Amino acid sequence: MKKRERWKENLVSALEVPRDLAYRDAIVTITGQGQAVIENYRSILRYTREEIVVLTLRGRVTICGKRLEIPCYTPEEMQVRGCISGIFLDRQ
Amino acid sequence: MEKFLRYLSGYVLVLIEGEQTERFLNLCRSRGIPIRRLTHTGEGQITAVFTVRHFFLLRPIRSKTKVHIRVLEKHGLPFFFYRNKKRKAFFLGVLLCICLMVLLSSRIWNIHIEGNVKNSTPEILEFLEAQGIVHGLAKSKVNCSQIAVMVRKKYPEITWVSARMEGTRLILTIQEGEMSQETKKEDAPCNLTADVGGTIVKMITRSGIPLMNPGDTCKKGDMLVLGRLDIINDSQEVVRYEYVHADADIYVSHELSYYYEFPLDYEAQVPTGNMKKGFYFKLGDWCLGLYGKRSDNWKRTVEEYPFRVTENFTLPVSFGKVTSEEYKTIQSTYTKEQAKALALKRLHLYEQKLIEKGVQISENNVKIEINQTACISRGALQVIEKTGTETSVEQQEQPIERTAEDG
Numbered sequence: 412m413k414k415r416e417r418w419k420e421n422l423v424s425a426l427e428v429p430r431d432l433a434y435r436d437a438i439v440t441i442t443g444q445g446q447a448v449i450e451n452y453r454s455i456l457r458y459t460r461e462e463i464v465v466l467t468l469r470g471r472v473t474i475c476g477k478r479l480e481i482p483c484y485t486p487e488e489m490q491v492r493g494c495i496s497g498i499f500l501d502r503q
Numbered sequence: 504m505e506k507f508l509r510y511l512s513g514y515v516l517v518l519i520e521g522e523q524t525e526r527f528l529n530l531c532r533s534r535g536i537p538i539r540r541l542t543h544t545g546e547g548q549i550t551a552v553f554t555v556r557h558f559f560l561l562r563p564i565r566s567k568t569k570v571h572i573r574v575l576e577k578h579g580l581p582f583f584f585y586r587n588k589k590r591k592a593f594f595l596g597v598l599l600c601i602c603l604m605v606l607l608s609s610r611i612w613n614i615h616i617e618g619n620v621k622n623s624t625p626e627i628l629e630f631l632e633a634q635g636i637v638h639g640l641a642k643s644k645v646n647c648s649q650i651a652v653m654v655r656k657k658y659p660e661i662t663w664v665s666a667r668m669e670g671t672r673l674i675l676t677i678q679e680g681e682m683s684q685e686t687k688k689e690d691a692p693c694n695l696t697a698d699v700g701g702t703i704v705k706m707i708t709r710s711g712i713p714l715m716n717p718g719d720t721c722k723k724g725d726m727l728v729l730g731r732l733d734i735i736n737d738s739q740e741v742v743r744y745e746y747v748h749a750d751a752d753i754y755v756s757h758e759l760s761y762y763y764e765f766p767l768d769y770e771a772q773v774p775t776g777n778m779k780k781g782f783y784f785k786l787g788d789w790c791l792g793l794y795g796k797r798s799d800n801w802k803r804t805v806e807e808y809p810f811r812v813t814e815n816f817t818l819p820v821s822f823g824k825v826t827s828e829e830y831k832t833i834q835s836t837y838t839k840e841q842a843k844a845l846a847l848k849r850l851h852l853y854e855q856k857l858i859e860k861g862v863q864i865s866e867n868n869v870k871i872e873i874n875q876t877a878c879i880s881r882g883a884l885q886v887i888e889k890t891g892t893e894t895s896v897e898q899q900e901q902p903i904e905r906t907a908e909d910g
Binding site: 454455456457458459460479480481482483484485486 | 524525528529531532533535537538539540541542543549551
């Protein structure tokens with residue numbers, strides 16, 4: 412199994428395929444402290460004004476802050492706005 | 504743009520209450536329902552914005568997640584129409600507005616002419632009007648190439664015309680060439696004669712035979728340069744005559760008498776300070792004036808502002824401002840200084856006019872005299888001006904050429 416994974420990783424790096432396409436890794440784009448955009452996510456696990464927990468294919472992304480809102484929530488991306496204090500990534 | 508489209512299709516702000524709000528959101532995502540302005544308002548409570556179309560897709564998700572959905576606000580055009588369905592006049596107005604827009608946008612409302620210098624815009628507009636190209640003409644009746652041809656035919660000095668329509672504008676771009684001036688026949692033989700009498704101070708002859716020299720005195724009508732050349736042979740006999748276009752710069756100094764008299768008593772109009780303002784409104788020949796009639800001792804100044812729809816489209820409607828100022832007539836007399844200053848001003852104006860004509864003033868012998876009743880300026884100005892009028896050359900019979908046999 413590990414061998415197969417390594418082979419795939421080698422192929423991806425050799426072909427220079429972006430990881431978000433090859434592994435559907437989540438992309439988190441932060442603009443200042445007020446806005447973050449998450450792409451390649453699966454679902455929302457928890458949503459409160461202080462914390463948003465998003466499940467991705469390879470783990471969880473937790474956004475902490477104050478007055479967090481989601482101005483745009485579409486199948487492709489999720490925009491988070493508010494006073495963001497931290498973003499944590501948990502690998503599964 | 505997205506906001507505008509959302510407004511057109513209508514959208515609702517809803518409150519979603521329940522224990523499985525996150526699941527509700529995930530189901531929406533999996534079914535491709537976009538959510539806007541998602542806000543957590545309390546424990547198990549979120550507000551979100553859905554378009555009307557997507558709102559009606561929420562029913563199965565709601566029953567699955569057992570959340571409660573309550574509509575808080577409705578926005579957008581469908582709701583606006585629904586709320587105002589009783590206001591028939593409003594919708595009639597909107598319909599009328601659309602109809603008017605369609606109707607008006609199919610006509611020409613601005614005729615713009617650019618690039619013209621020698622032919623004025625009003626002149627070209629007048630010509631176009633005579634040809635039926637007027638403001639308000641249907642666009643379908645406008646034939647741009649025909650207009651260009653008509654303008655070119657009418658104005659031969661216009662070398663290039665482009666007529667094009669941009670929206671409700673008809674744009675005429677013109678290029679004017681050099682005016683085909685009546686080219687003076689430079690070759691036409693002529694003499695130069697004096698049009699003023701005096702002493703010649705300077706003479707530069709380019710073609711022809713000068714008959715006078717600087718320092719000579721000439722009278723009006725005297726020939727100064729002859730346009731006939733006598734070709735002589737070695738025996739100093741005239742073989743033939745050749746005629747040329749005489750060309751020379753001849754400057755003549757002569758005296759110009761000056762006389763100006765004005766009375767010392769005069770009537771002065773002194774404003775009293777009373778001023779009245781009024782307005783008027785003009786529609787065609789009909790005029791509505793909002794100003795009182797004044798007696799004789801009032802000066803009236805009128806400023807008229809015609810209403811324009813576009814730069815060249817003037818409506819027969821105008822607005823005018825009338826300013827009436829009262830004055831009183833008093834009999835007054837110039838003092839000696841005033842009279843002298845006035846006479847000098849007049850003389851300077853006269854000199855200025857002469858200088859503008861290209862005349863040089865070499866001496867000023869004008870004297871100002873003031874008597875009991877009038878101020879008289881009299882004297883003469885010594886001026887130097889260019890002279891030389893082209894006159895026809897008397898054609899002489901060519902001399903008979905002598906041959907060896909004749910000799």
